């Protein structure tokens with residue numbers, strides 16, 4: 297059996313308490329993450345949602361995963377269409393992130409921002425830091441969420457080098473190197 301977890305400050309180990317949903321969320325709030333708008337279109341209709349649970353899986357074949365709450369209004373369209381575009385947000389995209397973060401009807405979400413159609417048919421955000429056009433190749437159900445494994449069939453790099461980061465329940469901006 298593995299020993300109980302120790303606090304990081306070196307204090308004596310105590311038996312670990314049960315991890316509640318609130319405790320897990322508070323811990324997760326300490327992880328900074330890029331903010332993405334994951335879009336879809338096809339027979340299930342156009343839709344999109346904000347997601348921080350996006351991660352690289354493998355480069356061969358190029359694959360990302362996205363965790364999508366099964367209760368989200370985007371879940372039906374995403375599964376019916378089988379395609380997504382993962383648009384990584386830039387500085388200044390906070391209002392767009394909040395718009396796609398829930399409650400607003402899908403077509404009202406797309407009234408903001410400039411969108412073009414990617415090869416899969418999913419909407420691609422003009423001005424994103426980077427956009428990954430994907431086909432969903434596998435879906436795994438875990439608790440409240442579906443983990444979507446998304447094979448990347450196209451990439452578009454945007455001009456901005458200032459990324460939007462969600463950390464400690466707030467938005468932040470992370471600047472990359474400049475050319476000069």
Ligand SMILES: NC(=O)C1=CN([C@@H]2O[C@H](COP(=O)(O)OP(=O)(O)OC[C@H]3O[C@@H](n4cnc5c(N)ncnc54)[C@H](O)[C@@H]3O)[C@@H](O)[C@H]2O)C=CC1
Pocket residue numbers: 320321322324325348349363365440465
């Ligand atoms: N993975 C997810 O489904 C996420 C969902 N959200 C949604 O946005 C709302 C506001 O988020 P916060 O302001 O960060 O406060 P919060 O206290 O609800 O969440 C803190 C952190 O916990 C994680 N988290 C939140 N809900 C989760 C869920 N259902 N499943 C797995 N991880 C989850 C995320 O890393 C989030 O940043 C959340 O209540 C949730 O509805 C936000 C971030 C990630």
Ligand SMILES: Cc1cc2nc3c(=O)[nH]c(=O)nc-3n(C[C@H](O)[C@H](O)[C@H](O)COP(=O)(O)O)c2cc1C
Pocket residue numbers: 331344345346347348349350363364365367368369370393394396397398399400462
């Ligand atoms: C910063 C941020 C990050 C989020 N990350 C995720 C995520 O990774 N997965 C997810 O299912 N929902 C995430 N959400 C919540 C969804 O964007 C939201 O539930 C979705 O838009 C569906 O809402 P609706 O059912 O009202 O349409 C996030 C929300 C915000 C504001």
